[in-house]
Amino acid sequence: MSDIVPSIIEIKHYLNQSIVLADVISIKLIIPSTQMLIPYALEKINAGFPSPAQDYIDKALDMNEHLIKNETATFIVKVASLSMLNAGIDIDDELIVDRSLDAKHGDIVVALIDNDFTVKRLMIDEKGQWLKAENPDYKNIYLQEGQELIIWGVVTCIIKMIRNKS
């Protein structure tokens, strides 16, 4: 409940602003949590005034719902390699990995080779399965005799913090 209160003030603020940017279609309250809490207390305080929150609560965006399709099989990992830089994956980016998905040709996957983690693009062709690095400075991984490729999970999303990267 207490999390929502400041957002309400923000909304009021937004409502008073005239929207000039053409690509902003609507502004919605974002609650980055799967728990949508309805601010009962707030309505009490505002008794007599129509609560501006009421119209907006059901339009709230839930980031978990948006980014995670299968919560029980989803893990988040942090990248410490530049080998997928050209696919947009940089050091310290976080990846959302869904283990319930079947990896297809072209998917970016977290995989195990000789019990070591790696993130690469999965390629399936006449040579069989191999892992493609998306950075010319890094080598692709072709399986050696006796080596096994284990798909740990399929990457569905990159979380890239573009400000305050500390």
Add this chain to the structure above:
Amino acid sequence: MKHENKVFFLIDVNNMYVSCERVFDPSLNNKPVIVLSNNDGCAVARSNESKALGIKMGVPLFQIKDIVKQHNVIVLSSNYAMYAEMSRRFHKILASHVTGEEVEPYSIDECFVDFTAYEKHFDLEKVGQEMRQQIWKWLGLPVCVGIGRSKTESKIANHIAKKNPGFNSVCDLVSMDPCNKEYYFAQIDASEVWGVGRKHSKKLQSMGINTVLDLACAEPREMQKKFSIVMARTIYELQGISCIEIEHTPPSKKQIVASRSFGGRVTELTDLKEAISMYAQDACKRLRDEELLCGCMIAFVQSNPFDPNVPFYNKSITGSFSEPTDCAIDFVKAATRMLNDIYKEGIKYKKCGVVLTCLEPKSGHTYDLLTDFAHIEKKEYLMKAMDGIHSKFGKKKISVGPCFVPNRNWSMSRDKLSRNPFKWGELLKIYN
């Protein structure tokens, strides 16, 4: 209630803690690994490789020092936060196969599923294999599945699946040929049966009952006279007659225990007081989460029971509250005062803790006439404020006394703690 046509699954994660560690650190695969109890005392989980080296469940680390060194056994501290999250997911996946009424999370790594309603439409063994593969794929955890006409039978089926690789981790006693079933029952010691244990096995042996088959063939009513209704029920269950239902709501707690061993040896009263005040607050938090009041508190201290050079010191004291309470200040005050009475100088303490008993639902408590409600209300506001701070800023931000100041003399040692991949600061890192 007896039912002859029920179907139960028991799904159980193999070596849960070790398997969880391996999901996030595959370099542990195929190596002997053990996970230690709180404070790195005893081995509470062992990989199959460690079991093969003869490391027994619950053995103190110092007793297996040589094996650990000789075979490069990897020793880890227990990472309960991580295991709990994996456990939640494990139970959630299983719950998705049936309705909420039909699952019973039995422990952190075991789950009963009542599949009776769906039996006709499915090949049970295939369902078991699908569950196993799903949990393996989604979570990376290996499980065994036992299927039987009763909970007890599903437990035995699980045991059979674990011990006999030919079953491919799923054993279905419902569809098994009776002759085969007898063969497997005859191989398993009666003490392995759920609810029997070592306590009764001596008496059973004296009656010529050694194996599960012997027990299943016993006459339940006769056995009820010699043991109890529980034994009779167990026998019915082994005969495929279900007597124990899925339990949905765990009975409300009878007691809350908060204790831990110390990282180092503690000798000073002030250190003990700090430690016990933290355990009292832990216990209080759990009490409040369950919305209970506590009428009685036990405080205890112990020296190291494994130290052969000094006698084991183990003392406890009980105190009751004039009014049942759920206020941390009351608990800390009581625990530290009680400690004065059981503290003895010159002892190297290894463990202390509190037990809260005489619990009752907060909603159902009747206060007596002389209760000072203003005082109770004041305490409740204070506790609400503390709870609020804890949930908003974390548990360690405010406490009664200095117990959350880091690096106390008594802090837990968890030298080999793995990271918790479910925390933003400790995510699994991929270097390649």
